[in-house]
Amino acid sequence: MDFAGPRLLVATVEDILVYKAVAWRERDRSDIERLLLAHKGEVNVDRVRSIVAQFAKALDEPERLAEFDALVGRLAR
Numbered sequence: 001m002d003f004a005g006p007r008l009l010v011a012t013v014e015d016i017l018v019y020k021a022v023a024w025r026e027r028d029r030s031d032i033e034r035l036l037l038a039h040k041g042e043v044n045v046d047r048v049r050s051i052v053a054q055f056a057k058a059l060d061e062p063e064r065l066a067e068f069d070a071l072v073g074r075l076a077r
Contacts, residue, residue: 013039014048021052
């Protein structure tokens, strides 16, 4: 982002979604829903899903990806 001169690096919506999917508390799942709704059509969900899949594998929690997919699927309807 450019703030009248200095450029600052900021997390993208996709980055925040990944962080929230890794933490996966109730609040994080709620935040994911709100972020996806607020940025509908702007989020690269495939990229987020790919990274979440990597974390799910590293954490040995394959159900995390299934739960993420279910959350995204509910919002797509």
